[in-house]
Amino acid sequence: MKWCEVSIQTTHEATELISEIFTDLGASGVVIEDPELINDYITSGKWDYTDIPIATETEVVTVKAYLPVNGELEGRLQTFNNEVRLLGERGVSTVPGIISTNELEDEDWSDTWKKYFHTEKPGDRIVIKPTWEKYTAKDNEIVVELDPGAAFGTGTHATTSMCIKELEQLVQPGMMVFDIGTGSGILSIIAAKLGAARIRAVDYDDSVLKIVQENIEQNHVEDKISVGQSDLMKNVQGKANLVIANIVADIIIRLFDQLDDHLEEDGTLLTSGIIEDRIDDVINAAAAHGYGVVKRNASKGWACITFKKQA
Incomplete structure (x- = not known):
């Protein structure tokens, strides 16, 4: 069987959304070539030796996926192009937005991306481990097993790793959380x-x-977590002590319209996925609804902001 490698050069902001488009098209895994992440690995000391040079241009991220070459391929490629165009119309920058395709012979491509993902410790306690690696927890570490070929969100991206660090401080025993x-x-x-x-x-x-x-x-927490489809919190009932929204700025801004009905009076909103240029927009929207900044972190051009209702 032959496969079509579909590749797009895009922005950090659009990476997650494009990954979701690929997943919707039937790709079982997405490869993200982020020069910022590669630079982090090179300078982290985790490799004994590498001849990969430090990237000086880090603004462009390459996202790849593999689709079977069959009668549905042309329609899927058209859908992909249309969905990327719609992102731009909704205000999400995808530039340079260069899309290319390459036909490959059948091979075990589904395993080749695994070399890019290894056990990581993004917080003080949380360890993210791919399902195919072995790891023994130390001291008070908490291990989360995840197959990054399944859906976007592995803990390595700055938006997610900042949330993980904050969750280690915010989550209290017995609380209710909306994600x-x-x-x-x-x-x-x-x-x-x-x-x-x-x-x-x-x-x-x-x-x-x-x-x-x-x-x-896979992580044996099905007794605590219920899953459902919802446009923000329209299909969410009750109030939570903590609401997590690791999305994008425009969606977070919309979230404030629903927040009072779903967050306890002394509850906390943890937001991430906000590019630097949109920080003020999100903070201003929060203030308009009576919410103030409790804590603000930044990493690699992204912001993670914690809000609470002002007295």
């Missing part, structure tokens, strides 16, 4: 393993929900 735009379910799983009693994980894209459920069961 809006759950992606792979990684943040819900971490909240459960940190002691949250109940978590509602929702995503607008119902095609990822089966994958989320599989990741939850």
Whole structure:
């Protein structure tokens, strides 16, 4: 069987959304070639030796996926082009947006991307481990098993790693958590393993929900987490002590319209996925709804901001 490698050069902002488009088209895995991440590995000391040079241009990310060459391929490629164009119309920058395709002979390509993902410790306690690697937890470490070929969200991206560090501080035993735009379910799983009693994980894209459920069961926290489809919190009932929204700025801004009905009076909103240029927009939207900044972190051009209702 032959495969079509579909590749797009795009922005950090659009990476997650394009990965979701590929997943919707039937790609079982997505490869993200991020020069910032490669630079981090080179300078981290985790490799004994590498002849890969430090990248000086880090703005362009290459996202790749593999689709079978069959009668459906042309339609899928047209759909991909249309969905990328719609991202631009919704204000998400995808430049340079260069799309290319390359036909490959049948090979075990589904395993080749595994060399890019290894056990990582993005927080003080949380360890993210791919399902094919072995790892023995040390001291008070909490291990989360995840197959990054399933859906976007592995903990290595700055937006997710900042959320993980904050969750280690925010999650208290017995609390209720809403995870809006759950992606792979990684943040819900971490909240459960940190002691949250109940978590509602929702995503607008119902095609990822089966994958989320599989990741939850892989980590044995299905008794704590319920999964569902929802446009923000429209299909979420009750109020939470903590709401997580690792999405994009425009969606977070919309979230404030629904927040009072779903966040306890002394509850906390943890947001991420906000590019530097949109930080003020999000903070201003929060202030207009009576929410103030409690904590603000930044990494690699992204912001993670914690909000609470002002007195």
